Amino acid sequence: MENLFTILFIGLWLGGIYGLVSIGLTLIFGVIRITNFAHGEVLMVGMYGTYLAYGWLGLNPYLAVVVVVPVMFVFGVLIQRVLMQPLLDEPLMQMFASFGLLMFLQNLVLMLTRGASLGIPSSGRADNLSIAGINLSLGHVLAFVASTVIVIALHFFLRHTMMGKAIRAVTQDKRAAATMGINVNRIYRLTFGLGTAITGVASVFLTPIYTLSPSIGGDFVLAAFAVVVLGGMGSIWGAYFAGLIIGVTEAAAGFYIDPALKSAVWFLIFIIVLIVRPSGLLGTVGAEEVGLREQH
Amino acid sequence: MSGDFLTVSGLTKRFGGFTAVDDVSFSVRQGEMISIIGPNGAGKTTLFNMLTGQIEPSSGELSFRGGIINRLPPHRRARLGLGRTFQIAKPLIALNALENVMIGALLHHKSVRAARAHAFDVLEQIGLAQRAFKRASELTLSERRRLEVARALALDPQVILLDEVMAGLNPTEIGESIALFHRLHRRGLTLLVIEHNLAVVRALSQRVIVLDHGVMIGQGGAEDMLTRPEVVSAYLGKRREWKPS
Amino acid sequence: MSSISGISNGSPAATDMQRLRRAAVHEPFGRIVGKYLFGLSLALVPFGLLFNDYYSINILTFVYLMAGLACAWNIIGGFGGQFSLAHGVFFAAGAYIPAQFYLKYGVSPWLTAPAAAAVVATAAVLISWPTFRLRGPFFAIATMALNEVAAVLANYSDSLTGGARGLLIPFKASFSHMIFVERWKYCALMFAFMALTLAVVVVIRQSRLGYYLLAVREDEDSARASGVNVLAVKLWGMGISAALTSVGGTLFAMFIRFLDPPTLLSLPDIGVKFALLSLIGGIGTVWGPVLGAFFIIPAENFIRASLGGLPGAHLVVLGLLLMLAALFLKKGIVGAAAALWRRVRATP
Numbered sequence: 001m002e003n004l005f006t007i008l009f010i011g012l013w014l015g016g017i018y019g020l021v022s023i024g025l026t027l028i029f030g031v032i033r034i035t036n037f038a039h040g041e042v043l044m045v046g047m048y049g050t051y052l053a054y055g056w057l058g059l060n061p062y063l064a065v066v067v068v069v070p071v072m073f074v075f076g077v078l079i080q081r082v083l084m085q086p087l088l089d090e091p092l093m094q095m096f097a098s099f100g101l102l103m104f105l106q107n108l109v110l111m112l113t114r115g116a117s118l119g120i121p122s123s124g125r126a127d128n129l130s131i132a133g134i135n136l137s138l139g140h141v142l143a144f145v146a147s148t149v150i151v152i153a154l155h156f157f158l159r160h161t162m163m164g165k166a167i168r169a170v171t172q173d174k175r176a177a178a179t180m181g182i183n184v185n186r187i188y189r190l191t192f193g194l195g196t197a198i199t200g201v202a203s204v205f206l207t208p209i210y211t212l213s214p215s216i217g218g219d220f221v222l223a224a225f226a227v228v229v230l231g232g233m234g235s236i237w238g239a240y241f242a243g244l245i246i247g248v249t250e251a252a253a254g255f256y257i258d259p260a261l262k263s264a265v266w267f268l269i270f271i272i273v274l275i276v277r278p279s280g281l282l283g284t285v286g287a288e289e290v291g292l293r294e295q296h
Numbered sequence: 297m298s299g300d301f302l303t304v305s306g307l308t309k310r311f312g313g314f315t316a317v318d319d320v321s322f323s324v325r326q327g328e329m330i331s332i333i334g335p336n337g338a339g340k341t342t343l344f345n346m347l348t349g350q351i352e353p354s355s356g357e358l359s360f361r362g363g364i365i366n367r368l369p370p371h372r373r374a375r376l377g378l379g380r381t382f383q384i385a386k387p388l389i390a391l392n393a394l395e396n397v398m399i400g401a402l403l404h405h406k407s408v409r410a411a412r413a414h415a416f417d418v419l420e421q422i423g424l425a426q427r428a429f430k431r432a433s434e435l436t437l438s439e440r441r442r443l444e445v446a447r448a449l450a451l452d453p454q455v456i457l458l459d460e461v462m463a464g465l466n467p468t469e470i471g472e473s474i475a476l477f478h479r480l481h482r483r484g485l486t487l488l489v490i491e492h493n494l495a496v497v498r499a500l501s502q503r504v505i506v507l508d509h510g511v512m513i514g515q516g517g518a519e520d521m522l523t524r525p526e527v528v529s530a531y532l533g534k535r536r537e538w539k540p541s
Numbered sequence: 542m543s544s545i546s547g548i549s550n551g552s553p554a555a556t557d558m559q560r561l562r563r564a565a566v567h568e569p570f571g572r573i574v575g576k577y578l579f580g581l582s583l584a585l586v587p588f589g590l591l592f593n594d595y596y597s598i599n600i601l602t603f604v605y606l607m608a609g610l611a612c613a614w615n616i617i618g619g620f621g622g623q624f625s626l627a628h629g630v631f632f633a634a635g636a637y638i639p640a641q642f643y644l645k646y647g648v649s650p651w652l653t654a655p656a657a658a659a660v661v662a663t664a665a666v667l668i669s670w671p672t673f674r675l676r677g678p679f680f681a682i683a684t685m686a687l688n689e690v691a692a693v694l695a696n697y698s699d700s701l702t703g704g705a706r707g708l709l710i711p712f713k714a715s716f717s718h719m720i721f722v723e724r725w726k727y728c729a730l731m732f733a734f735m736a737l738t739l740a741v742v743v744v745i746r747q748s749r750l751g752y753y754l755l756a757v758r759e760d761e762d763s764a765r766a767s768g769v770n771v772l773a774v775k776l777w778g779m780g781i782s783a784a785l786t787s788v789g790g791t792l793f794a795m796f797i798r799f800l801d802p803p804t805l806l807s808l809p810d811i812g813v814k815f816a817l818l819s820l821i822g823g824i825g826t827v828w829g830p831v832l833g834a835f836f837i838i839p840a841e842n843f844i845r846a847s848l849g850g851l852p853g854a855h856l857v858v859l860g861l862l863l864m865l866a867a868l869f870l871k872k873g874i875v876g877a878a879a880a881l882w883r884r885v886r887a888t889p
Contacts, residue, residue, distance in 0.1 A: 034678075035678035035679075035681065035682065037681075037685070083864060083868070086868055087867065087868065090871070091677045091678060092622065092624060092677070092824075093867040093868075093871055094678075094867075095624050095677075095678060095681050096816070096817075096820055096863055096864075096866065096867040097863070097864050097867035097868065099813055099816075099860075099863060100859075100860045100861065100862070100863030100864035100865075100866075100867060101860065101864060102809075102860070103809045103813070103856050103857070103859055103860030103863065104856075104857055104860030104861055104863075104864065105860075106809075106853070106856070106860075107852075107853030107854070107856035107857040107860060108853075108857050110852055110853035110856075111851045111852065111853050111854055111857060114851075114852065214853070222685070222686055222689050225682050225686070226686075229679075229682075258697075260693065260696070260697050261693060261694075261697060263689050263690060263693045264690045264693050264694060266686070267686040267687065267689060267690040270682075270683070270686050271671070271672070271683060271686070274672075274674075274675055274679060274683060275671045275672075275674065278674075278675070278679070348766060349765075350762060350765075350766075369765070369770075370762075370765035370766055371764075371765045371766075371767075371768050371769055371770045371771070374765070374766060374767060374768035375768050379766075380766055382762075382763065382766070386760045386762070386763040387763075388755065388756055388759035388760060388763065389759060390755065390759060390825070391755060391759070394565055395752065395755075398752060399752055399753070399756045399764065399767045399769065400767040400768065402749050402752060402753070402768075403767065403768035406749065407749075408568070408747060408748060408749060408752070409566060409568055411749075411752075412565055412566045412568075413562075413565075413566045415565075416561075416562050416565040416566060420558065420562075425558060425561055425562075426561070428561065428565050429565075447763075447767060448766075450767075451767065451768055
């Protein structure tokens with residue numbers, strides 16, 4: 001019983017991180033209906049950016065949010081405009097392009113940093129709990145809080161602002177939205193920017209916790225996809241709760257099986273969800289079939 | 297029973313709260329030519345989609361050639377002899393016209409050579425033989441429509457479902473198509489046609505089925521159906537007396 | 542048939558039609574074999590030229606191998622339109638299994654290669670069965686996850702794969718060991734592999750399966766309405782593709798004689814590379830993957846050599862190339878060449 005409680009405890013904090021990382025992805029997925037394989041690398045770039053802000057500007061990493069988030073927003077808009085927008089009707093080419101982006105970003109950072117491992121010796125690491133092969137710290141708690149704040153803020157944004165409603169309109173039926181005078185491509189750019197900015201927030205909160213390396217994106221991207229699929233494509237609350245579920249599952253797997261096998265566990269969840277209930281917990285049924293095809 | 301060639305009983309399709317097709321039942325005899333008419337959104341294409349297996353019915357039964365086909369996947373129904381065209385023509389763009397038709401021909405003509413020959417024959421029937429080597433992307437709209445029909449014909453179907461194949465064609469092309477369908481009908485093909493063009497409906501129906509808002513509001517001879525008040529009002533709205541105020 | 546179309550027999554129009562029909566039905570069998578042999582001879586030219594250059598022969602060996610692997614991927618990825626990132630797993634399995642049988646029981650890789658291929662193909666089909674329900678990108682993600690899991694398991698399982706330390710195959714040259722002293726023999730072996738996969742691709746392209754794969758790629762619903770069993774077609778394509786990839790893995794294992802998870806299961810280096818080569822060369826064409834390999838592999842080596850100090854530099858270039866190709870060179874080299882040829886033919 002005690003074990004169960006411990007697992008839940010760790011799992012939730014871990015889950016906060018997964019949710020944080022995935023909310024941006026599910027937003028982009030849900031609205032623009034594109035797969036961005038480079039999502040992990042975007043996160044990684046944000047983390048290095050945070051480190052830069054810390055190293056060059058002497059900013060407390062958490063305050064770096066002010067700098068990192070706007071830059072990430074612009075970065076996201078650029079990616080959408082330059083890479084994704086021309087390929088909106090070509091899902092196969094989108095996959096190639098986003099994989100190219102993945103390789104480009106990952107190795108660019110590798111090249112620039114010569115593969116040196118970087119880490120922030122911040123106070124966030126001071127209070128460490130080590131349970132079942134997972135290190136917990138204050139940083140985790142803060143990440144959880146950030147995750148919750150973001151999903152609530154995003155919820156209000158989407159429900160109660162004009163921009164948010166425009167985004168939801170485009171998600172439901174982009175042709176109809178266009179006839180209402182909504183510039184669909186602009187909304188797409190905005191959404192990608194927003195999703196990337198949120199990922200920027202995630203980067204900021206992750207940097208104090210993890211050791212930076214160019215490949216850290218890869219560690220997160222599969223978990224992020226698993227969260228997005230489990231929660232339902234496009235559902236931000238789905239991503240939030242699915243993140244928690246996956247966090248707990250990983251903690252349980254780490255405890256009962258072996259921490260090294262955690263990604264095998266994600267994969268299994270992933271595959272099972274995709275086969276049994278592809279629309280995820282909170283997604284619309286059939287979305288994954290229509291998936292990323294043009295809405296007729 | 298002679299009526300049991302293609303039978304639809306109690307067919308219903310609900311999308312969430314919206315009922316697209318509501319308890320539709322009718323029977324088609326082998327060799328009949330039937331038109332299905334009704335205003336936009338009446339559920340005609342949904343009906344076709346359930347017949348060919350693209351969509352699963354919410355309830356109801358479909359039977360074809362004496363067997364219930366509810367559980368059969370689309371490619372098996374094609375194998376049984378159910379062919380169709382799609383409302384939005386879906387040619388295989390990277391292939392040429394001949395290859396497009398070959399895909400259907402390969403069903404019953406296993407060798408590529410035989411399939412090629414059969415595909416060419418079908419193209420000739422349709423009048424597209426000259427364009428056999430053109431990529432599907434290079435064909436005109438009317439040619440693409442005919443290609444759609446050719447692809448369905450290549451299956452050697454017993455029934456063919458034609459979904460608004462005349463849309464966008466000029467009168468000459470329409471005349472040619474009607475003549476083609478009559479030729480095929482005389483050779484024993486059963487036709488189920490969704491159509492808006494009333495002249496086409498008159499030319500291609502031994503029987504007309506009328507759908508409105510998913511409900512079958514009547515079936516019978518063409519002239520009879522086309523002049524019934526409820527059919528007219530389904531298309532045009534209710535007749536109202538204009539009273540000056 | 543002429544009675545239906547309304548053209549009377551014997552008229553000029555009828556003989557035109559007959560000629561057209563003959564052209565349509567006639568399979569240019571001779572021409573196909575001719576093109577195949579011609580292409581292979583062209584591919585053999587560098588082999589003759591660089592025979593004695595150790596460094597170049599090594600690169601050419603890789604070129605032939607990757608060409609074959611890209612051709613194998615292209616069967617399901619290019620013809621079938623299913624973007625699989627799982628081929629790295631088939632490759633790795635084809636490397637590990639015969640390697641272990643050789644190391645532990647001394648069985649010749651010539652014997653285990655086909656057996657491993659059969660096993661891998663079966664596994665590929667079983668895994669793909671539920672996964673093919675997923676459309677496009679979701680399928681890609683699932684296969685990417687598969688690669689990830691394989692990498693984790695490979696690192697984890699010391700007994701099966703040697704874990705993170707990997708497997709080292711000692712150098713004991715003999716034909717039955719598939720280990721050679723002279724580098725050119727490896728090169729010839731890889732050439733044979735490429736010739737084999739190309740032959741399979743050519744045969745498939747002209748067959749019922751080939752046409753069905755194309756139909757599935759273009760429009761699944763349309764294909765179904767034309768009587769195509771889409772799932773069966775995809776599974777066949779995947780099985781054949783996986784089997785060939787596995788064989789390539791075996792050859793690779795005996796060539797490089799050191800196997801570890803980063804070498805075999807790195808997505809950018811292996812899994813995506815097959816797709817990349819196919820795209821650059823011309824996805825869904827017969828010769829595209831070969832051209833892609835001939836262009837990219839030497840270029841990659843060149844970049845790696847000249848920018849040696851900078852880790853990851855060649856992958857930066859490859860990533861950039863991939864993005865540019867997706868945006869501007871979708872039909873690959875083959876497509877660009879074909880378009881150019883059409884333009885040249887059209888101008889008076």
